[in-house]
Amino acid sequence: MAGDDLTTTWIPFQYYLNTRAHKSLAYGPGLLQGVKPGEPVEFNIVARNDLGENRTSGRDEFKVAITKHIPVPEDNEDPDAKPTTIDIPCEIIDKEDGSYHCQYTCEEEGEV
Numbered sequence: 001m002a003g004d005d006l007t008t009t010w011i012p013f014q015y016y017l018n019t020r021a022h023k024s025l026a027y028g029p030g031l032l033q034g035v036k037p038g039e040p041v042e043f044n045i046v047a048r049n050d051l052g053e054n055r056t057s058g059r060d061e062f063k064v065a066i067t068k069h070i071p072v073p074e075d076n077e078d079p080d081a082k083p084t085t086i087d088i089p090c091e092i093i094d095k096e097d098g099s100y101h102c103q104y105t106c107e108e109e110g111e112v
């Protein structure tokens with residue numbers, strides 16, 4: 001304070017409990033069956049805290065994992081053959097209001 005008087009100015013302090021993925025909401029066509037291969041598909045995430053309150057600012061770090069399952073071909077004679085998976089990249093755009101726009105493209109038909 002360098003020898004000066006204490007200030008009498010005040011400012012309200014607001015805080016938000018940490019965002020919890022298991023309480024957050026995801027919705028949109030990108031989460032449904034029957035999307036068209038080769039076309040971008042999207043969905044949204046609304047960040048929420050432990051009390052179920054929507055976040056009103058951005059900067060959360062969500063990691064979205066989209067995986068395409070590739071079954072073992074029926075004519076495969078290898079008894080040790082296992083299904084494989086391919087990770088599909090997903091772009092996440094922070095809208096700075098507690099919501100996040102996600103978009104991905106699955107190039108081929110299959111279970112995602």
